[in-house]
Amino acid sequence: MEGYSFELITGPMSCGKTEELLRRVRRCIIAKKKVKVISPDVDTRAKGDYIESRNGLWLDAIKIKHAIHILSVVKPDDEVVAIDELQFFDKNITKVITKLMDEGKKVLGTGLELDFKAEPFGSMPELMCIATKVDKLHAVCMKCGCEHATRTQRLIDGKPADKNSPLIMIGGDETYEARCIKCYELPDIEHQKQKRNLKVLPFSFK
Template sequence: STGWIEVVCGSMFSGKTEELIRRLKRASLAQQKVEIFKPAIDTRYDEEDIVSHNKNSIRSTPVEFARDITLLAQQSEVVGIDEVQFFDEGIVDVAVELADMGKRVIVAGLDMDFQGKPFGPVPALMSVAEFVTKVHAVCMNCGAVANYSYRLSESEQKVVLGEKDAYEARCRKCFNKGMNEK
């Protein structure tokens, strides 16, 4: 049977992990062999589990390099990858190879960084995917549909791991306005 690639993307708190877990649990219930990976740098809640902001969780394997997934996913029919924006560009070839082997590959990650710029390998993954789903959060400033991750600290680093203290979901207007304006 043929494989394919699905991308689930959006801002922080948009429900990417929730949606990934939902799809993987359904596949698992249908007796499909499912394997889930995440970058080793994402240790916010748990070393092994993937946990969504509503505390739903699923067992996962942390890996350091995109290449590691190719070997570890050989036996599975469905391959899930969370926080995919943190992987090197090699993740695109990995996803394509797995799909070419006949596997269903579901990746979830941020489409934009805190500056509203495309995040790492995610744009390239969206190009090669059969399906792209954008999920949305609720703007913490005005309640509109949020597609941006607004950083509450001054740091200019690309990666600052953190949660509600470090970022909030914002709509286009409130993201552009900045911190203290309503």
């Protein structure tokens, strides 16, 4: 049965999520289905109104800021709704996708499952629960070269970012890369400092 479904493609940065989404969208287009492609307004990677995979494929996309507005751009005759970068949408995204499924649409989506702290990203946990199919893709680890990278490493000026580093960086050269669990690093400089201070505290039991 087509429709009434939600296929979620997830994994770390550079695992080919958008590439896989575009592959599935193209198949729907070949099957002459009416497809709507949506991406969040906050995605800074794509400059214009399109989504682009790292291997250079692209498709026109409608940029949307608030999840609820997805319902106003999807028309009754749209059969497939593809949404990129789901982790960036607000909490309403779960209800919006549930509604689209209830209306008989086939929803295709991608999202980063973990943020740079290796914690669940946005509404991804709920989305994984309501999805009718979940594919977890792995990336190549940029440090050891193994093919089991499941985490997204944040680097600031080329060094692993601290756990307490601000979510939005002002200045400094910020990059991200895929890493396996073994190579993933999350220094907690604040915590280490506190621990060091504890050791030198003069204890007295007089």
